[in-house]
Amino acid sequence: xxxxxxxxxxxxxxxxxxxxxxxxxxxxxxxxxxxxxxxxxxxxxxxxxxxxxxxxxxxxxxxxxxxxxxxxxxxxxxxxxxxxxxxxxxxxxxxxxxxxxxxxxxxxxxxxxxxxxxxxxxxxxxxxxxxxxxxxxxxxxxxxxxxxxxxxxxxxxxxxxxxxxxxxxxxxxxxxxxxxxxxxxxxxxxxxxxxxxxxxxxxxxxxxxxxxxxxxxxxxxxxxxxxxxxxxxxxxxxxxxxxxxxxxxxxxxxxxxxxxxxxxxxxxxxxxxxxxxxxxxxxxxxxxxxxxxxxxxxxxxxxxxxxxxxxxxxxxxxxxxxxxxxxx
Ligand code: CO
Ligand code: CO
Ligand code: CO
Numbered sequence: 001x002x003x004x005x006x007x008x009x010x011x012x013x014x015x016x017x018x019x020x021x022x023x024x025x026x027x028x029x030x031x032x033x034x035x036x037x038x039x040x041x042x043x044x045x046x047x048x049x050x051x052x053x054x055x056x057x058x059x060x061x062x063x064x065x066x067x068x069x070x071x072x073x074x075x076x077x078x079x080x081x082x083x084x085x086x087x088x089x090x091x092x093x094x095x096x097x098x099x100x101x102x103x104x105x106x107x108x109x110x111x112x113x114x115x116x117x118x119x120x121x122x123x124x125x126x127x128x129x130x131x132x133x134x135x136x137x138x139x140x141x142x143x144x145x146x147x148x149x150x151x152x153x154x155x156x157x158x159x160x161x162x163x164x165x166x167x168x169x170x171x172x173x174x175x176x177x178x179x180x181x182x183x184x185x186x187x188x189x190x191x192x193x194x195x196x197x198x199x200x201x202x203x204x205x206x207x208x209x210x211x212x213x214x215x216x217x218x219x220x221x222x223x224x225x226x227x228x229x230x231x232x233x234x235x236x237x238x239x240x241x242x243x244x245x246x247x248x249x250x251x252x253x254x255x256x257x258x259x260x261x262x263x264x265x266x267x268x269x270x271x272x273x274x275x276x277x278x279x280x281x282x283x284x285x286x287x288x289x290x291x292x293x294x295x296x297x298x299x300x301x302x303x304x305x306x307x308x309x310x311x312x313x314x315x316x317x318x319x320x321x322x323x324x325x326x327x328x
Contacts, residue, residue, distance in 0.1 A: 022137060023074070028217040029142050030070040030204055033135075041137040045070035048084045048128020052164050052282050053181065056095045060102025061185040063127045066207065066283035068110050071133035072192035073205040073286055075141035078110045078133045083117025086126035099127050110187055141195070143214075144221035145202040146289035150316040152226060153298060155191040156183050156285025157309050158211055158276055159239030166238075166247045176238035183236065184283040190305040191286045198290050198298035206284035210255045212277045212324055214287060216262055219323045222289075227325045228277075228314035230269060235276065243272045243279075251280035264322040277326065289316055 015026055022041060023033035031045035047067040051059045064081070071078045083103060087096045096119070107114050112131070146152075163180040166172035172180075188205060195203060202222060204214045211233070219226045255278040265274055290298050295312055302310040317325075 022140060023142055027142070027144065027221055029144075029221070030073040033074060033140055035137045039136055041135050041140060043071050043074050043076040043133040043135055044131070046084065046128065046130035048126050050124055050126050052184070053167065056098035057102040058181060058185065060099040060127060061106050062283050064103035064106035064129055065185055065187050067129035067131055068106065068112070069188045069205045069207070069283060071131050072188040073141075073203050074135065075139055075192060075196050075203070076133035076135040078107070078112035078131050080115045080132045081107045081112055081129045082115060083119070084128050084130060085117065085119040086122035086124065087119055088123055088125065089121055091125070096125070099125070103127065103129065106185070106187065110189060139196065141200055141203045142221070143202055143204040143218045146218055146222035146224050146226070146316045147201055148224060148316055148318045149292055150201055150289040151292050151295040151312050152228070152314040152316065153288045153290060153295065153302075153310055154206070154211070154234065154285055154313045155188070155288070155302060155307050155310040156186070156206075157234035157236045158206070158279060158281065158284070159236035160184055160282050160284065161210075161249045161251060161279040162239050162242050162247055162276065163236060164282065165249045166242045169247060171245070171247060172242070173238050176236060176242070179236050188286050191302060191307055191310070194298060194301040194305055195286065195288045195290070197301060198294045200288045200290045200298070202289040203286050205286050206281045208251065208280045210252065210278040210280055211287070212259055212263055213255050216259055216323050218287065218289065222316070223319055225317045225320040225323055225325065226314055227317050227327065229327050230273065231328065232311055233277070233313045234309050234311050239276060243276050248275050249280060252278045255280065262323040263326065264324070265326045266328050268328055269326060274326070285310070
């Protein structure tokens, strides 16, 4: 036997049987949900990571938007946030100040409050938040509710992993970096609000496991298969060209190897186009499953809220041989 995988170790943790825990460790959902009263549930999540951009203020904004997103993906409203930071003693402390300022700015934009936090000394800076939010227990949207016939809507274009790799290699065209940073700092607040208006059945945000990794969680939680139409999937500017040049982050290959058996691709789709669908996203958009007849309404509302890049990218099907299918 080889060394244990992280998934195996996590499976050995004791599971709570407390009926107030509506969403917990036994599903791969975005946040934990705890029912406080019949009409009030607490949503709780934590997320932090190493810098994806050089500017500490922008990094703080991105990390906070990313952490807040797990509350939005569940249909909740962020209430309180705590800073989680790691910082080396060799860097000027003003840099940490800029990271925290960026994070605070996003928390304020979300209408929530930074109520404290914790910093430890570490060789590499890391930053993120633990966020508590609220929702009505019956209005919680998990990744498990997708039904055959639903359409799948993605609210932000893909490609932040590829563009961040290109930024580090100093090969990113300026319009690509600008678009990626603008998107990574954008909250999923409005997308979350309008998906509730449309009565969305299921939702998850697209982050480190890439579009297909998070889609696989949605498919297996819902007992369905998801079908994607490649040409309808929105991409950030320059992504196709950068991927063709091989500017693909290592996480893409981990995601692909992990999922390979569960995805069936149309054989006409070339490897670099497949790679984009496994690209780890930072602070990515929401993937929403909504009844077919509500999809136009949801797209219209998203556009009215400034999310005109949202697209229908596929549909939910009865559970088939593969969890995910990608057509041309
Ligand atoms: Co998430
Ligand atoms: Co997360
Ligand atoms: Co969720």
